[in-house]
Amino acid sequence: MMNKKVIVIGAGIGGLSAAIRLQNAGYQVEIYEQGNQPGGKMHQLKADGYTFDVGPTLVMMPSVYREVFELAGRNPDDYIPMIKLDPMYEVYFKGDPMRHYRISSDLVDLMKMIEAKGSKNSSGFLNYLKSIYERYQVALKYFITRPFRCPSDIYNPFMLYQAMKLKTFSSAEKMMASFIPDEDIQRLFSFQTLYIGVSPQKGPSLYNIIPMIELLYGTWFIKGGMHTMAEQMAKLFQELGGTIRYRTRVEKIRTAGGKVIGITAAGQAIDAPYVICNADFPYAMRYLIDDNAVRGKYRSEKIDRMDYSCSCLLFYWGVGGKFPKLATHTFLISEDLDDNLKSIFDGRKLGDPSIYLHVPSQSDPAMAPEGKSSFYVLIPVSELGTAAYEWNEETIDEYREKAYAAISRIPGLEDVRNLVEVERIFTPENFEAEFSAYRGATFGLQPTLRQSNHWRPQSKCMQCEGLYFTGSSTHPGAGVPIVIEGGRICAEELRRDEKTDGFA
Numbered sequence: 001m002m003n004k005k006v007i008v009i010g011a012g013i014g015g016l017s018a019a020i021r022l023q024n025a026g027y028q029v030e031i032y033e034q035g036n037q038p039g040g041k042m043h044q045l046k047a048d049g050y051t052f053d054v055g056p057t058l059v060m061m062p063s064v065y066r067e068v069f070e071l072a073g074r075n076p077d078d079y080i081p082m083i084k085l086d087p088m089y090e091v092y093f094k095g096d097p098m099r100h101y102r103i104s105s106d107l108v109d110l111m112k113m114i115e116a117k118g119s120k121n122s123s124g125f126l127n128y129l130k131s132i133y134e135r136y137q138v139a140l141k142y143f144i145t146r147p148f149r150c151p152s153d154i155y156n157p158f159m160l161y162q163a164m165k166l167k168t169f170s171s172a173e174k175m176m177a178s179f180i181p182d183e184d185i186q187r188l189f190s191f192q193t194l195y196i197g198v199s200p201q202k203g204p205s206l207y208n209i210i211p212m213i214e215l216l217y218g219t220w221f222i223k224g225g226m227h228t229m230a231e232q233m234a235k236l237f238q239e240l241g242g243t244i245r246y247r248t249r250v251e252k253i254r255t256a257g258g259k260v261i262g263i264t265a266a267g268q269a270i271d272a273p274y275v276i277c278n279a280d281f282p283y284a285m286r287y288l289i290d291d292n293a294v295r296g297k298y299r300s301e302k303i304d305r306m307d308y309s310c311s312c313l314l315f316y317w318g319v320g321g322k323f324p325k326l327a328t329h330t331f332l333i334s335e336d337l338d339d340n341l342k343s344i345f346d347g348r349k350l351g352d353p354s355i356y357l358h359v360p361s362q363s364d365p366a367m368a369p370e371g372k373s374s375f376y377v378l379i380p381v382s383e384l385g386t387a388a389y390e391w392n393e394e395t396i397d398e399y400r401e402k403a404y405a406a407i408s409r410i411p412g413l414e415d416v417r418n419l420v421e422v423e424r425i426f427t428p429e430n431f432e433a434e435f436s437a438y439r440g441a442t443f444g445l446q447p448t449l450r451q452s453n454h455w456r457p458q459s460k461c462m463q464c465e466g467l468y469f470t471g472s473s474t475h476p477g478a479g480v481p482i483v484i485e486g487g488r489i490c491a492e493e494l495r496r497d498e499k500t501d502g503f504a
């Protein structure tokens, strides 16, 4: 096969996934990354012997992670050693007293917990699992793993029948309430839409596949934290002969006569017949592409009218102590979850935020100095376009206080504020500045019904030959395994065109 050049803008997970596949297939792939490390939001911070993942932390669908290495004939265990977590996580509802649930990865233990709430809840839970599993099979086969190039890819009797089977019209929250009477149990298995930045009140019920995926395939931990996946993907890509240029910002995607001709980076024009853009889709449409014919329907006005996922405020704390009873993942859910969710998506400051505490040193002690722990404290907050407040010191201080107040209610962590010896912070503004996440929306375009599947930006740019997109704002959406799949779809779309061009 001819050794064709492919430029990838961004070493995020979508870009790396596409790049590995194309380099492995014989293309000559060059990645241009503005930052100084691979992974994009799967970034890593180090401070005074503590190691923190900046963004993703929960490993789901481990087979998708492993497949990246297997496709190149490698043993994934040599690159990303993983352990299965049990419990998967613990959940506290912040009432008085707090209500505590341990979400075991063992269905036997889990049933014990749910049966204690009465058989209507346990049989409702099993019915939910059956119903969502069937829908998941359809989604996986016909929607998540394939592209939608043209209207006939979806508007045909067979696909419309499959779409009906997804029953996406109700919200995640309503679907759970239809199966399970107990409110805590409903919430234990619907808050997970927040993992992809959409409220369970608004997110299509299909996203209740997320807790199902956790329950049936487990949650996992990669040695060294999530960033190991990014590092090892970059390593594999380079072993295959690919090149990564860090600290090199792409300023423009160059096009002419309906074809891509290359990029401009650091003031220099670099030519290539193929460009894959892993920079956030709405940001790329606004700032990397000048030609309205190439933007197609994604002009600035449309980009600003679209719905964006929520963002996150993060505190990374180096904590001088060990907490043997603490799980690797703990969720503290607001007692008034409805108001909490509404505030996030209406742009108001949060009175009683929900908080996610991740302590990677519980699974890998090497991520903190001996006898100490690294804490990752995440608060879902409004994206910058919706927020009616500023990210100044006062806002950060307010949220830090709320985080301390909530976390110190966890047994064993009463004294946490006095043990914090290192702090780093990421606000929505940092996500925008560091990774060009449009409006600081950490999960990209919100996966509402109108922005999912064939309605979501697709990998192949139909208005410009040789230009492709990948990443969380494109189909199939956000979350590491889903973005890895998006990278696969992107690479396959490019190869499909190459084959019809007659080069392959």
Ligand SMILES: Cc1cc2nc3c(=O)[nH]c(=O)nc-3n(C[C@H](O)[C@H](O)[C@H](O)COP(=O)(O)OP(=O)(O)OC[C@H]3O[C@@H](n4cnc5c(N)ncnc54)[C@H](O)[C@@H]3O)c2cc1C
Pocket: 009, 010, 011, 012, 013, 014, 015, 032, 033, 034, 035, 039, 040, 041, 042, 054, 055, 056, 057, 058, 059, 060, 195, 248, 249, 250, 251, 278, 279, 280, 312, 314, 378, 434, 435, 436, 437, 442, 443, 470, 471, 472, 473, 477, 478, 479, 480, 481, 483
């Ligand atoms: C706080 C947080 C927690 C999360 N938790 C989880 C989790 O537990 N589990 C999970 O599965 N997912 C989680 N996610 C989601 C997951 O991290 C993302 O969906 C995924 O990493 C996005 O990958 P991407 O390739 O779309 O984009 P990105 O990671 O944004 O990568 C894009 C890359 O492009 C680069 N770039 C942009 N513009 C340019 C330019 N002009 N020139 C050069 N380079 C450029 C950026 O620097 C960046 O490296 C989380 C995300 C966040 C932020």
